[in-house]
Amino acid sequence: MAEVLAAVPARTAAAAGRTSGAFPTAGARRRYVLVVAMLTLLAAASLIGLLVHGNPVPFGTAGFWRIVQLRVTSVLVILVVAIAQATATVAFQTAANNRIVTPSIMGFESLYTAVQTTAVFVLGAAGVTALQGVPQFALQVVLMTGFAVALYGWLLSGRRGSMHVMLLIGIVIGGGLGAVSTFMQRLLTPSEFDVLAARLFGSVANADASYLPLAIPLCLAASALLFTRARRLNVLALGPDAANALGVGHRREQLRVLLLVAVLMATSTALVGPMTFLGFLVATLAYQWADTHDHRLVLPVAVLTAVVVLGGAYFVLKHVFAAQGAVSIIIELVGGSVFLLVLLRKGRL
Amino acid sequence: MLTLRPRATAGRTLRPVGRRARLFDPALLVGAVVVAGLLVLSLFVGVYDVTGSADGAEMFAITRIPRTTALVLAGASMAMAGLVMQMLTQNRFVEPTTTGTTEWAGLGLLAVSILVPHPSIPLRMLGAVLCAFAGTLVFFAFLRRVSLRSSLIVPIVGIMLGAVVGSVSTYLALATDTLQTLGVWFAGSFTSVLRGQYELLWIVAVVGVVVFVVADRFTLAGLGEEIATNAGLNHGRVVLLGTVLIAATTGVVTVVVGNLPFVGLIVPNVVSMIRGDDLRSNLPWVCLLGVGLVTVCDLIGRTIIMPFEVPVSLVLGLVGAAVFIVLILRQRPRG
Numbered sequence: 001m002a003e004v005l006a007a008v009p010a011r012t013a014a015a016a017g018r019t020s021g022a023f024p025t026a027g028a029r030r031r032y033v034l035v036v037a038m039l040t041l042l043a044a045a046s047l048i049g050l051l052v053h054g055n056p057v058p059f060g061t062a063g064f065w066r067i068v069q070l071r072v073t074s075v076l077v078i079l080v081v082a083i084a085q086a087t088a089t090v091a092f093q094t095a096a097n098n099r100i101v102t103p104s105i106m107g108f109e110s111l112y113t114a115v116q117t118t119a120v121f122v123l124g125a126a127g128v129t130a131l132q133g134v135p136q137f138a139l140q141v142v143l144m145t146g147f148a149v150a151l152y153g154w155l156l157s158g159r160r161g162s163m164h165v166m167l168l169i170g171i172v173i174g175g176g177l178g179a180v181s182t183f184m185q186r187l188l189t190p191s192e193f194d195v196l197a198a199r200l201f202g203s204v205a206n207a208d209a210s211y212l213p214l215a216i217p218l219c220l221a222a223s224a225l226l227f228t229r230a231r232r233l234n235v236l237a238l239g240p241d242a243a244n245a246l247g248v249g250h251r252r253e254q255l256r257v258l259l260l261v262a263v264l265m266a267t268s269t270a271l272v273g274p275m276t277f278l279g280f281l282v283a284t285l286a287y288q289w290a291d292t293h294d295h296r297l298v299l300p301v302a303v304l305t306a307v308v309v310l311g312g313a314y315f316v317l318k319h320v321f322a323a324q325g326a327v328s329i330i331i332e333l334v335g336g337s338v339f340l341l342v343l344l345r346k347g348r349l
Numbered sequence: 350m351l352t353l354r355p356r357a358t359a360g361r362t363l364r365p366v367g368r369r370a371r372l373f374d375p376a377l378l379v380g381a382v383v384v385a386g387l388l389v390l391s392l393f394v395g396v397y398d399v400t401g402s403a404d405g406a407e408m409f410a411i412t413r414i415p416r417t418t419a420l421v422l423a424g425a426s427m428a429m430a431g432l433v434m435q436m437l438t439q440n441r442f443v444e445p446t447t448t449g450t451t452e453w454a455g456l457g458l459l460a461v462s463i464l465v466p467h468p469s470i471p472l473r474m475l476g477a478v479l480c481a482f483a484g485t486l487v488f489f490a491f492l493r494r495v496s497l498r499s500s501l502i503v504p505i506v507g508i509m510l511g512a513v514v515g516s517v518s519t520y521l522a523l524a525t526d527t528l529q530t531l532g533v534w535f536a537g538s539f540t541s542v543l544r545g546q547y548e549l550l551w552i553v554a555v556v557g558v559v560v561f562v563v564a565d566r567f568t569l570a571g572l573g574e575e576i577a578t579n580a581g582l583n584h585g586r587v588v589l590l591g592t593v594l595i596a597a598t599t600g601v602v603t604v605v606v607g608n609l610p611f612v613g614l615i616v617p618n619v620v621s622m623i624r625g626d627d628l629r630s631n632l633p634w635v636c637l638l639g640v641g642l643v644t645v646c647d648l649i650g651r652t653i654i655m656p657f658e659v660p661v662s663l664v665l666g667l668v669g670a671a672v673f674i675v676l677i678l679r680q681r682p683r684g
Contacts, residue, residue: 098502100509102509105508162501164501164505167505168442168501169678171504171505172674175508175610175666176671179610179662179663180666180667182532182536182662183536183659185529197528276512329516329523332519332520333520336512336514336517339509339510339513340487340510343510344487344490344491344494
């Protein structure tokens with residue numbers, strides 16, 4: 001109960017002389033500040049490292065800055081994906097009232113895979129290029145968001161609406177789409193399959209700089225809206241009865257949050273491809289490190305963690321192991337293992 | 350050790366059986382005739398003309414008979430595996446595909462192929478069965494530890510678990526450059542079932558016989574640990590036996606045929622919707638319907654783009670997803 005109370009920002013508490021904030025003790029507050037400082041430092045270090053490390057041209061010359069400029073794109077992509085995945089997953093888990101789900105299993109990725117596979121299937125290896133371009137990118141985002149909204153509208157509204165039913169049906173539809181994609185992939189020639197496989201693993205290299213003018217505003221707007229709704233998310237986390245009693249329409253708020261989540265996930269997936277367990281990994285770590293239930297404090301930690309994980313993984317793999325293609329797969333592997341550990345250690349869902 | 354929390358019962362309230370169901374009734378006979386008709390059809394559907402050609406009889410023996418036998422064995426055993434799993438977990442939405450068991454079997458298969466250069470089929474099977482067993486135990490261990498507020502959470506977690514295991518397999522396959530091969534293995538298909546290659550599938554027939562013999566115990570275990578123990582059942586041992594049977598079936602079928610999604614989910618649910626929950630008298634029905642479903646899907650897959658074939662797992666995946674969604678929607682609380 002104590003943590004539940006702590007999660008509700010107490011505006012009038014100061015007047016009563018007793019405060020109840022996000023942290024139980026001053027030590028916890030200091031710890032949080034320290035964590036944020038550390039993460040900021042690490043995030044900045046990994047991003048700056050990605051920008052300037054291993055630059056063959058001497059520092060300060062025109063060539064040096066040109067190479068840095070070329071690398072800015074991938075850093076921006078990492079930032080967009082980190083912000084989108086972290087914010088979306090934390091908000092989604094709160095809306096679903098369940099800490100072990102992630103929005104990416106809900107059909108976004110199957111839809112992306114299906115679209116990419118269909119393109120290659122119909123147009124051959126040229127299909128991948130046919131899907132590149134700003135209108136195509138926008139179309140994919142609209143398609144994925146539309147799919148999610150249709151699903152919410154169908155299964156979450158009305159008196160029979162249920163979050164679990166919606167989740168499960170999303171997963172099952174994703175599975176059906178996956179079956180179709182698998183079948184089409186079998187009919188591809190190995191060389192076409194190679195071209196396709198490169199697109200089906202989330203990778204910063206998939207992103208085109210020309211998408212960024214569209215992706216950045218979408219991502220920033222949706223996540224900023226979620227940040228401003230952090231207090232409402234706190235109330236949402238209390239469950240439908242408490243939320244309704246406190247004056248936050250639970251179902252309506254849930255739908256709004258899920259809509260924003262859909263926009264974020266669609267943007268991230270259309271930009272770089274599937275990253276199934278990145279969001280889950282980051283959200284779990286963020287709750288662990290922030291050690292509070294207040295979304296105003298958890299969300300920034302989640303975003304910073306995502307930047308550190310994604311940026312750090314790219315930096316290490318690129319400059320230490322010279323294997324940047326494997327980044328997303330390794331993140332998946334680590335995220336998946338964390339998922340298993342959390343599952344077995346946690347006593348409830 | 351292996352006990353499951355009774356609190357997971359929410360999804361599986363046993364349906365009453367009316368009067369004591371007889372093991373054999375006339376309807377079963379009709380069903381058997383229909384399925385037998387489908388099997389005969391399966392024997393004669395194909396690009397190669399087995400009745401007219403000179404070597405027709407030989408081709409018939411090499412491909413058609415093994416294929417049809419495999420349909421019977423795989424369909425019946427996967428349906429039974431799903432049924433046993435649903436009994437043991439007391440959850441209607443559980444079956445090898447929604448708990449990650451299939452993915453574990455695939456991982457085992459892949460691991461053996463990476464560790465041993467040219468593994469024999471029995472060796473691959475051993476890897477798949479062992480991994481499937483370990484994976485099912487992990488899932489059951491998880492179910493034991495957590496208390497569940499909704500029966501729908503179980504398949505959600507199971508599918509996520511499957512995705513985790515699948516991502517490990519994908520990583521291994523990518524690292525060893527066998528991604529497309531992995532896809533071919535995983536897509537369940539009876540195309541490659543030929544004489545001399547499928548005989549190990551008969552193992553699942555043994556599993557089926559065991560399920561028939563201990564059916565009553567599984568029914569009792571399905572009432573929950575307390576009731577089962579009260580009735581004199583060693584609950585832990587029955588759960589362990591069930592896990593072994595499920596793992597053996599999934600592993601063997603995955604190696605010989607591939608992934609057959611949703612068979613274990615649709616068939617027992619449809620049977621229980623019509624007949625209530627008495628495992629012993631339902632078992633023949635589950636077998637029949639399992640065989641019928643897989644045969645129909647295989648026939649569709651064989652004829653839809655003749656002279657090529659659609660893998661049966663694709664047809665099952667689509668049909669299964671649709672039926673699964675209907676099942677979920679049906680059990681929604683009425684508003």
